[in-house]
Structure formats: C-alpha cells, structure tokens
Amino acid sequence: ETGVTQTPRHLVMGMTNKKSLKCEQHLGHNAMYWYKQSAKKPLELMFVYNFKEQTENNSVPSRFSPECPNSSHLFLHLHTLQPEDSALYLCASSQASADNYGYTFGSGTRLTVV
Amino acid sequence: LAKTTQPISMDSYEGQEVNITCSHNNIATNDYITWYQQFPSQGPRFIIQGYKTKVTNEVASLFIPADRKSSTLSLPRVSLSDTAVYYCLVGDMTGGFKTIFGAGTRLFVKA
Numbered sequence: 001e002t003g004v005t006q007t008p009r010h011l012v013m014g015m016t017n018k019k020s021l022k023c024e025q026h027l028g029h030n031a032m033y034w035y036k037q038s039a040k041k042p043l044e045l046m047f048v049y050n051f052k053e054q055t056e057n058n059s060v061p062s063r064f065s066p067e068c069p070n071s072s073h074l075f076l077h078l079h080t081l082q083p084e085d086s087a088l089y090l091c092a093s094s095q096a097s098a099d100n101y102g103y104t105f106g107s108g109t110r111l112t113v114v
Numbered sequence: 115l116a117k118t119t120q121p122i123s124m125d126s127y128e129g130q131e132v133n134i135t136c137s138h139n140n141i142a143t144n145d146y147i148t149w150y151q152q153f154p155s156q157g158p159r160f161i162i163q164g165y166k167t168k169v170t171n172e173v174a175s176l177f178i179p180a181d182r183k184s185s186t187l188s189l190p191r192v193s194l195s196d197t198a199v200y201y202c203l204v205g206d207m208t209g210g211f212k213t214i215f216g217a218g219t220r221l222f223v224k225a
Contacts (some may be wrong), residue, residue, distance in 0.1 A: 002157070035215075043158070043201075043215040056212060090157045102148040102203065105157025 003027045006091050006106035014114055015081060021109045023074040023091030032074040033103070034066060035090040043090065049074060081113045118202045123220040132189045134219050136202030139183050144206040147178060147185045152199045152218070161200075162187065189221075197223045 004025045013019050023032065034046040048056035049068040063085075065077040074091055088110055092103040119137040126132045138147070146165055150158035162169055164176040164185070175188040189196060199220050205213035 002159070004157075042217050045212065045214070048212055088155060092157070102146070102160060102163060102205070103150075103158070104160070108155065108157050110155060 002104050002106065004091055004093055004104050004106035006089075006109050008109060009107065010110045010112075012112045012114060013078065013081065015083070017081075018077070018079045020078065021076040021089055021091075021111075023076075023106055025072055025091075025093040025104070025106075027093060027095070027104060029093035029095045029104070030071055031094045032068060032071070033092040033094075034074065034076050035092060035105075037088040037090060037108075039087070047076075078111075081111075083113050086111055086113045117214060118204055118216045120200075120202055120216060120219045122217060123222065125222050125224065126192055127224050128193055129191050132192050132196075132221060132223075134187045134189075134200055134202075134221070135184060136187070137184045138202070138204045141182050141204050142206065145204045146206070147176065147182075148203045148205075149174070149176065149185075149187045150201045150203065151196075152201065158201060192221075192223045194223050194225060197221060 007022045031050045033048050035043045036046055037043045045058050046060045047066040052068050052071055063080050067075040088108045090108045091106045094103050146163055148163040149161040151161050152158040162171055162174045162176045164178050166178050166182060169176045177186040199218040201215055201218040203213045
C-alpha cells in the first residue's frame, strides 16, 4: 500500500451507466490529482485539486466530473462514457513543500467501457 | 512546465549497471528532478529525487550536472524485477506539483 487507496480496482460499465471512482489518502497531502493512462501511452493529467480547490482542468470532456469534498478524498464521476475512455485511471497526491517526494500514486482503477 | 526527453527503450542483463539519461533543457530555478518506476497496471512509484549534484538512496543514484539541463538515473546490478517503465519528471513542488509525463524509458532486463 502506498498510502493512496483507489476503489474499485476494476470496473466494467456500459455507455449509459453512471459510476464513480474513489480515491482516499491519509498522508496529510494538500494536493490531489486524476491521471488517465491509455494502453501504451504516457500518463495524461486530467484534474488537479490544491487545498480542495480545482486548479487544473486539462480540457477533459464533461462526461468526467471530479469532486473533492475534503483534502483526503477525491472522486471521479463518470457518465455516458465512450469505449475510447477505457483506460487505467490513477489518483495521486502530493504535499507542496520543499522536501517532499512529488507524487504518491494509488494502484489505479482499470476501467472498461462496453 | 519543463519538457523532458528520454530514450524510448533500453535492454540490459541481470547484474549490470543501467544508466538512463533525461534531458530537460528548460528546467526552471525552483524545479526538482524526480524519477518514477511503473509496472504494468500499477501506479508509478517514487524512486529518487534531486535538485543538484548527486543523490543516492538504497535503490538508485541520481547524477545532476551543474547546469541541471540533464540528469542520469543509475540502477546498480539490475534484476529481472527491474523490468519496468522509468519516468523522469521535472517540476516545482509549490501550488500542486503539475508536470507532463513523457513516454518514459521502457527497460527490459534479460537473464
């Protein structure tokens, strides 16, 4: 365990379904992130939350809706997804201080849209 | 955001030392250099971080020249389990650590 927990680990959903991905960290970090990793591609930053405020939305389609109710929890709400949205979704956290170690990632949610 | 360039892939044999170099010509004064390792279907894992000169921990060393425009990750005596993708990231820690992940370097260790 890295200290960042993602649930579920695997998710299969139809294009008309609504589902949510959950991320939880108890590292005391003040920034949280969603990344998408498609097959054999680099990680793509989707959203950044800093002290619960969204500071980055990297031109992500509105069918992905993030929510950060507090500094320990982050959600990604999914609605009307497309098959090309199938990917590994990774949550990460960080602490903005001079001696931290950058990101701590969760193990990811493997999403398949059918 | 600083852009990084790494070799796409490298091959090695068990027991050898592997050096992966990353170029980051537009690194900013406040930027740190951090290396991550990623196995298939897992999140990247922190390996080592540095600002300048040399940093060593129990798994790797990081060499950074004075101009900081490149860095080299050194993995001593690799094993089969070191087969993974290695990412070099450059960024400022303040205000949320936002960086661009490149394609990384796919290291394949052979027996």
